Amino acid sequence: MKKVLYTCPYVPAEWVAAHGLQPCRIIPVSAAAGSAVDRLEGLCPYVRGFINEIAAEKETCGIVATTVCDQMRRGFDLIVRRCESPAFLMNVPSTWQTVAAQKLYIGELKRLGGFLVRLGGRLPTDEQLAEVMLKYDAARRNIFSAKEKLSAGEFAEAIASFSHNGPGERIDDSADSEPVGCGVPLAIIGGPMMINDFDILRMAEQFGGRIVLNATETGERGFCSPFDRRSLRENPLMELAAAYFGGIPDASRRPNSELYRWLERELATRGVRGIIFHRNVFCDIWHAELSRLKDFSGLPVLDIDSTGESESYRQRNSNRIRAFLEMLT
């Protein structure tokens, strides 16, 4: 089956799968994973890595980008010029509280459906969409329920694998399997992480921490909210839109108060004692949240920026994370 590539969490995989195509969320390995886009000053390394990977992917039938940030819009212009597959720019409104914004998002899903049909997909019935949604929902629940049994790196990899390949084999979440050992409870908060940046998670746990909340865009914060079963049966498209557009808290929303409400609840529930703040260089959206997050949380915050490519950054991160954990223990 040919793949539809995207990276934004506001693109519902279920909608693509229900059209009979394979959704494939690209989480780049690094910024320099290919050669379609060389280093461009001011270009977010995550966007660069995304474009490089989709340009190298052979089994593609279409690409979907969104308007969540200016960098991604700029990325779409590069995609159109440098990638051969048809590309679609989905408008995701920054405002979210009004009925007009919600209608616009649903309208964009329908417009995306037209694009998917032009790629060879077919418009799903409500029953077909509901069936796919249940399958994806069960896979997400399984990943969550297995979390205590996984290291932070394994948990991030499980999410990345599900995002890339769709629901696969169940992860063992039985009561018999051993939970991962304890450490200083930490949260990692920020924008999307590239696969190579998962090293940060491993370092944190190696130096005595335990990541109890992965609130990055490629972590659990990027998951839509669980589906309401009754709404799913009555109107699956509306429920899909509500779970994605209304269920993913992000710094790009205007206002982004939901992000802080969500963080307030999750940081307290999980007893977090320190925060690793992860951002990609040239990402203004997340950089702007750094001082607010420090004031809001009242917790020690370690700011880690990523270029997505340099080995010297890895050593620097290692030293800084070790010192941060020494301070907390």
Ligand code: SF4
């Ligand atoms: S990391 Fe920031 S700049 Fe890059 S795509 Fe995400 S929101 Fe946009």
